[in-house]
Amino acid sequence: MTHTCTPPGLGRRSFLRVAGRGAAVAAVGSAVPWLAACGSSAAGGKGRFTVKLAWIPNAEYAGIFVGAEDGLYTKQGLDVEILPGGPNSAVVPMVTTDRVDLGVEAIPENVATAVARGSKLKIVGAGLLKSPESWISLADRPVRNPKEIEGRKLGITLAGKNTALVFMKRNGVDVSKVKLVPIQFDPAPLAAREVDAIWGFASNQPVSLALRGVKTHVMPLADFGFNRMQSVFFASQKTLDDPAARERARKFMTASRLGWEAALRDQQHAADVIIKRYGAKLGLKLDEQAKSLAAIAPYVKGDGSGTGPKGLFWMSDALIEETITSLTSIGIKLDRSLFTNELLGG
Numbered sequence: 001m002t003h004t005c006t007p008p009g010l011g012r013r014s015f016l017r018v019a020g021r022g023a024a025v026a027a028v029g030s031a032v033p034w035l036a037a038c039g040s041s042a043a044g045g046k047g048r049f050t051v052k053l054a055w056i057p058n059a060e061y062a063g064i065f066v067g068a069e070d071g072l073y074t075k076q077g078l079d080v081e082i083l084p085g086g087p088n089s090a091v092v093p094m095v096t097t098d099r100v101d102l103g104v105e106a107i108p109e110n111v112a113t114a115v116a117r118g119s120k121l122k123i124v125g126a127g128l129l130k131s132p133e134s135w136i137s138l139a140d141r142p143v144r145n146p147k148e149i150e151g152r153k154l155g156i157t158l159a160g161k162n163t164a165l166v167f168m169k170r171n172g173v174d175v176s177k178v179k180l181v182p183i184q185f186d187p188a189p190l191a192a193r194e195v196d197a198i199w200g201f202a203s204n205q206p207v208s209l210a211l212r213g214v215k216t217h218v219m220p221l222a223d224f225g226f227n228r229m230q231s232v233f234f235a236s237q238k239t240l241d242d243p244a245a246r247e248r249a250r251k252f253m254t255a256s257r258l259g260w261e262a263a264l265r266d267q268q269h270a271a272d273v274i275i276k277r278y279g280a281k282l283g284l285k286l287d288e289q290a291k292s293l294a295a296i297a298p299y300v301k302g303d304g305s306g307t308g309p310k311g312l313f314w315m316s317d318a319l320i321e322e323t324i325t326s327l328t329s330i331g332i333k334l335d336r337s338l339f340t341n342e343l344l345g346g
Helices: 032-038 059-069 092-096 108-116 161-170 205-211 237-241 243-265 267-282 286-301 317-329
Strands: 002-004 048-052 079-083 102-105 121-128 133-138 153-156 179-182 197-201 216-220 230-236
Touching: 048 243, 059 079, 059 243, 059 267, 059 286, 092 102, 092 108, 092 121, 092 230, 102 108, 108 121, 108 230, 108 317, 121 237, 121 243, 121 286, 133 205, 153 161, 197 205, 205 216, 205 286, 230 237, 230 243, 237 243, 243 267, 243 286, 267 286
Parallel strands: 002 079, 048 079, 048 102, 153 179, 153 197
Antiparallel strands: 102 230, 121 230, 133 197, 133 216
């Protein structure tokens, strides 16, 4: 049996704001009261397993939802509780204090920063083997490579500014020839041609714009030397050191892999699951979720061949090095000891 508690609102990485829903993210509000109401199954119960997501249900977590819907966790002997997140619902503290068995964090630097401050955590798998962070431009005036950024007006979020500047400098872009314009996550400024490109995610803003009939060109940072794994699974060292807790975590990762493989094979089924379970409460739309899943699929696969060298979630030496290099360049301290494939058979 799988339990899922659901808060109101729409998701950060969905961004699928069709006309009339531009304030969706703001409408989410605080998720803390909802989490308190849901409670936690906490680590330790026989067969019980709690996973905390970084954001609320959407296509970003399709494999987990398919795993729940199709009974893949039950087949592993697990009774899984899924705790979605929200804008004021941090994942790391829940894992650090053993209130949940495992967390899924959007970006690895959040885990790395906690470890640098003394938390005993390990990243145990990568939901996205390739970063979907991208420069997004209009199809009729594309930004196809870093040098073409020069002379352009770029829309940038506050959170992405440092990474964007590092990326440009690493790729030989003369930053003095670039005008940065502060924007939110909404791609409206690009659609209105107020900027030439925006900083965003290949699986989000391009989908939102396509639903409005706006064609875009996507330039992933990962294609130009700036890649890091994202949507990372992580656990406490205490969990990994406890044989019973570690085995439950291994079974969860096994079933989640199978769930994602099933979601990628039958994306329509995955989208149907998301809408069936959460659509009525979250206002999600089937076509949005289907298109978002299709857009994110290559980043789940990573190398484009299907499942990566050793299956989904597997953190290869090359990917770990890319992640360390990229995070170090933006001032995050970490080393290889942060990552382990032990729950994936490594």
